[in-house]
Amino acid sequence: MKTIEFKQLDETLYYEKLENGLDVYILPKKGFSKTFVTFTTKYGSVDRTFVPLGESQSITVPDGIAHFLEHKMFEKEDGDVFQKFSEYGASANAFTSFTRTAYLFSSTDNIYKSTETLLNFVQEPYFTEATVNKEKGIIGQEITMYDDQPDWRLYFGTIENMYHTHPVKIDIAGTIESIDGITADHLYTCYNTFYHPSNMLLFAIGAVEPEEMMAFIRENQGKKEFPEPTPIQRFFEEEPTDVAVKERTLHMDVQKPKVYMGLKAKDTNLSGREMLQHELSVQIALELIFGRTSSFYERVYDEGLIDESYAFDFTLEKGFGFALIGSDSTEPDALAKAIKAELEKYEKGAQFASADLERIKRKKIGFFLRALNSIEFIANQFTRYSFNDMNLFDVVPVLEELTIEDLTKAFASIQGESQQTVFKVLPTEKGA
Amino acid sequence: MFKTIPFAKGVNLHIRQTTQFKTVNFSIKWRRALTAKCASERTVLTNVLQHSNAKYTTTAAFRSFLDDLYGTVLYFDTSKRGNEHTVMMNMETVNDQYLANTSVLNEVLGIMHTAIFEPNLENGVFKESIVEREKKMVIQRIESIFDDKSRFAQMRLQEILRPNEPASISANGTVEDIQSITPASLVAAYESMLTTDKIDIYVAGDINEEELVAKLKKALPFKDRIPEEIPTVVPQKHPQNDYVREQQEMKQGKLHIGFSTPVRFGDADFAKMQIFNGVFGGYPHAKLFMNVREKESLAYYASSSYASHYGLLFVVSGIEAKNEEKALNLIKEQLVAIQAGNITDLELDQTKAMLTNQLKESLDSARGQIEIFDQYKDLPEEFSVEAWATKWQAVTKEDVVDIAKQVKLEAVYFLSGKEQTAQ
Numbered sequence: 031m032k033t034i035e036f037k038q039l040d041e042t043l044y045y046e047k048l049e050n051g052l053d054v055y056i057l058p059k060k061g062f063s064k065t066f067v068t069f070t071t072k073y074g075s076v077d078r079t080f081v082p083l084g085e086s087q088s089i090t091v092p093d094g095i096a097h098f099l100e101h102k103m104f105e106k107e108d109g110d111v112f113q114k115f116s117e118y119g120a121s122a123n124a125f126t127s128f129t130r131t132a133y134l135f136s137s138t139d140n141i142y143k144s145t146e147t148l149l150n151f152v153q154e155p156y157f158t159e160a161t162v163n164k165e166k167g168i169i170g171q172e173i174t175m176y177d178d179q180p181d182w183r184l185y186f187g188t189i190e191n192m193y194h195t196h197p198v199k200i201d202i203a204g205t206i207e208s209i210d211g212i213t214a215d216h217l218y219t220c221y222n223t224f225y226h227p228s229n230m231l232l233f234a235i236g237a238v239e240p241e242e243m244m245a246f247i248r249e250n251q252g253k254k255e256f257p258e259p260t261p262i263q264r265f266f267e268e269e270p271t272d273v274a275v276k277e278r279t280l281h282m283d284v285q286k287p288k289v290y291m292g293l294k295a296k297d298t299n300l301s302g303r304e305m306l307q308h309e310l311s312v313q314i315a316l317e318l319i320f321g322r323t324s325s326f327y328e329r330v331y332d333e334g335l336i337d338e339s340y341a342f343d344f345t346l347e348k349g350f351g352f353a354l355i356g357s358d359s360t361e362p363d364a365l366a367k368a369i370k371a372e373l374e375k376y377e378k379g380a381q382f383a384s385a386d387l388e389r390i391k392r393k394k395i396g397f398f399l400r401a402l403n404s405i406e407f408i409a410n411q412f413t414r415y416s417f418n419d420m421n422l423f424d425v426v427p428v429l430e431e432l433t434i435e436d437l438t439k440a441f442a443s444i445q446g447e448s449q450q451t452v453f454k455v456l457p458t459e460k461g462a
Numbered sequence: 463m464f465k466t467i468p469f470a471k472g473v474n475l476h477i478r479q480t481t482q483f484k485t486v487n488f489s490i491k492w493r494r495a496l497t498a499k500c501a502s503e504r505t506v507l508t509n510v511l512q513h514s515n516a517k518y519t520t521t522a523a524f525r526s527f528l529d530d531l532y533g534t535v536l537y538f539d540t541s542k543r544g545n546e547h548t549v550m551m552n553m554e555t556v557n558d559q560y561l562a563n564t565s566v567l568n569e570v571l572g573i574m575h576t577a578i579f580e581p582n583l584e585n586g587v588f589k590e591s592i593v594e595r596e597k598k599m600v601i602q603r604i605e606s607i608f609d610d611k612s613r614f615a616q617m618r619l620q621e622i623l624r625p626n627e628p629a630s631i632s633a634n635g636t637v638e639d640i641q642s643i644t645p646a647s648l649v650a651a652y653e654s655m656l657t658t659d660k661i662d663i664y665v666a667g668d669i670n671e672e673e674l675v676a677k678l679k680k681a682l683p684f685k686d687r688i689p690e691e692i693p694t695v696v697p698q699k700h701p702q703n704d705y706v707r708e709q710q711e712m713k714q715g716k717l718h719i720g721f722s723t724p725v726r727f728g729d730a731d732f733a734k735m736q737i738f739n740g741v742f743g744g745y746p747h748a749k750l751f752m753n754v755r756e757k758e759s760l761a762y763y764a765s766s767s768y769a770s771h772y773g774l775l776f777v778v779s780g781i782e783a784k785n786e787e788k789a790l791n792l793i794k795e796q797l798v799a800i801q802a803g804n805i806t807d808l809e810l811d812q813t814k815a816m817l818t819n820q821l822k823e824s825l826d827s828a829r830g831q832i833e834i835f836d837q838y839k840d841l842p843e844e845f846s847v848e849a850w851a852t853k854w855q856a857v858t859k860e861d862v863v864d865i866a867k868q869v870k871l872e873a874v875y876f877l878s879g880k881e882q883t884a885q
Contacts, residue, residue: 039484060481060482061480061481061482061483062482062826063822063823063825063826064819064822064823064826110746110747110752110756112746112747112751113747113808113812115746116745116746116747116812116813116815116816117747117808117811117812117815118815119815119816119818119819120819121816121819121820121823122746136823137819137823138818138819138822138823139815139818139819139822164759165759166759167759167760168755168756168759168761168762169762171714171760171761171762171780171781171782172762174713174714174780174782175714175762175763175780177713177714178611178712178713178714179610179611180609181609236826282711283710283711283712284608284609285605285606285608285609286602286605286606286609322521322522322525323521323522323525323526323529324522325522327521327522328520328521328522331521331595332595334595334598337598337599337602337603338599338602338603339606358602358606389526389529389530390529392529392530392531392532392533393529393530393532393533394533395532395533396531396532396533396534396555396556397533399484399485399532399556400484400485400533400535400554400556402484403483403484403485403827403828404827405826458711
């Protein structure tokens with residue numbers, strides 16, 4: 031077991047790569063009474079075309095299968111795993127993102143029993159045609175619920191606009207039609223390919239004793255047999271730089287229009303410290319241009335183009351990336367135009383000011399230190415960073431070193447008219 | 463947990479020295495009796511105070527100053543509890559020890575004073591342009607509920623169950639009351655909040671208590687006051703078995719059911735009622751989740767929540783519109799099953815373990831500590847997790863049956879798509 035100390039942050043991280051390839055990280059937090067454990071596979075909704083374990087031909091599986099698999103992991107021959115976690119007083123949950131599927135629990139008691147339950151239920155698949163079919167009704171209602179949420183439709187509509195071929199444009203849960211085609215065999219194929227320990231990471235944080243916990247996990251894993259790890263081959267079609275659709279509108283039963291400007295990112299094949307520096311640079315550039323202290327924000331606020339729903343964000347993963355800027359707005363076209371005009375200023379050479387950069391750096395450092403109070407934040411973010419060969423605890427040093435040149439260079443990856451798209455959700459027309 | 467120090471008459475300071483967090487948290491709560499008019503004024507007021515002040519007259523200037531203080535968080539908010547309306551100002555700042563050679567605490571206390579006591583006035587009233595714009599912002603916030611079908615359905619159910627009562631009055635107020643606000647009426651609301659509200663001040667973090675109390679006295683010069691009594695919620699007569707169906711352009715049906723219970727927060731039977739809610743629909747092991755979702759596959763979510771200050775219990779579920787009757791019957795059957803004593807030892811043990819764990823977990827954040835203490839501090843006995851765990855442990859199956867028998871269905875609200883419902 032290795033120990034990694036972060037002196038300035040007063041944290042010590044314990045790490046071991048187990049014989050079966052599983053990465054285990056443990057971070058004890060003083061003063062906490064709960065422990066939070068996440069068990070995550072590097073497998074998400076975008077991994078739909080791949081070579082199944084032990085085969086040579088690639089296959090494409092139905093949309094929404096990673097999420098479907100996540101649901102089905104909880105059901106076992108002897109019942110629902112939630113029952114067991116409840117017995118131990120643990121709150122369990124799971125989520126599927128574009129690139130990850132995470133299983134987790136938090137608890138103040140029975141930590142080892144819950145950890146054992148977590149490891150075992152994720153490593154003992156049980157799928158039958160009957161249980162798979164039963165789940166279709168439940169996930170069908172989950173999909174319908176999201177279909178009725180205008181903010182979700184706005185988010186996905188904008189991503190759909192940006193991508194020609196990349197599966198990030200497909201809703202994580204799939205559609206009612208696509209999940210209808212899912213079988214128990216599909217689930218086993220995906221499970222066997224992506225749930226090998228060498229493709230997974232366990233993070234335990236909180237009121238945890240590192241030596242003891244590591245030994246407990248090591249022993250649990252040592253008792254199980256896994257095939258030799260083989261590199262997973264995933265396939266993605268060529269994705270052009272420009273957006274697929276420049277502008278689109280969806281009508282829904284909403285009071286007020288909603289609009290997002292999407293900026294599709296180039297340079298999405300990064301990892302490690304380079305990726306961290308790039309990601310932080312783009313985030314800070316967006317903050318400088320569109321943040322609450324920017325002249326842009328003050329202007330659109332005064333003009334009544336935005337309300338409290340105004341937001342901007344940058345997402346970057348291997349193979350895709352995008353920035354989103356938008357708000358509920360009575361004048362969605364005027365807002366989109368204002369965002370475009372602001373971006374144009376920077377394309378035409380407007381410069382970031384170094385005093386502003388220093389201020390936003392301080393803000394970000396403060397945000398990061400606050401976030402370290404949240405053990406959920408640390409576990410989830412650490413895992414995401416680690417899957418991209420970045421280290422969460424490098425954030426402060428990398429932030430401190432950022433320069434105006436870094437910002438300008440990174441920001442260029444989301445600049446360019448052909449990378450911009452607009453998506454609007456408008457109220458259904460009367461009488462329609 | 464927190465040490466309570468009288469700060470002025472009608473104003474209490476609750477302070478907690480702890481090394482658990484990398485930040486220091488402050489929370490100031492102003493309380494008075496809840497009415498739609500007062501909620502409206504105070505919500506607009508929080509927006510106006512958050513916008514700017516006499517020292518930093520624009521949002522950009524105000525926010526830039528906070529960013530420079532390592533992104534110190536400062537925000538106002540409103541909430542309600544029983545018959546009480548609360549204005550909150552929350553602040554969170556990085557503990558000096560994690561910053562190389564910098565001290566931000568004094569500056570933070572300075573901006574706290576400025577944000578509360580040095581408003582951005584013109585001729586003795588708030589600036590009209592700011593007031594008008596923030597009125598619009600709050601109105602838009604209220605209207606945006608329509609776009610979130612779950613929240614909208616829940617709001618409608620509460621209106622049907624308890625019209626024009628605190629249980630259905632929004633902490634944000636109403637569009638009509640907001641429209642009638644003027645810069646002068648807002649200043650009046652501001653002054654009465656500062657001088658007559660009951661106030662609680664919270665601090666949690668790695669601080670030097672004596673030094674901080676002295677500094678807070680300067681930063682928060684609240685005068686003595688005798689706050690008006692806030693009446694407790696009185697149960698009223700309501701029509702039974704209301705059934706309201708409404709339609710919008712949407713796909714999923716939102717089934718929201720309201721029940722009443724005579725048991726309120728802090729009553730002798732409160733712990734039993736919490737256990738009942740847990741067994742009925744509070745957790746993934748509960749009857750609603752296990753039957754409506756896992757057994758019948760009718761829904762993705764089906765759960766209950768206990769609004770203890772109003773003596774109400776809500777069940778919510780998202781279903782296909784054609785399953786309205788089936789789901790409703792299934793939900794009613796779960797209540798009947800509990801009333802008939804159909805509760806396993808496992809269900810009871812799971813619920814007790816979950817309630818205890820949830821309470822312990824919420825104390826792992828400074829905000830959680832403040833909110834829990836604030837809620838329990840007025841009960842006669844001193845708050846501790848152990849005391850509550852003991853209360854829950856003592857609850858028997860028979861207790862839950864007795865409590866379940868007092869739970870009465872009062873109203874059903876069903877919101878669904880236009881083309882799907884046959885009725």
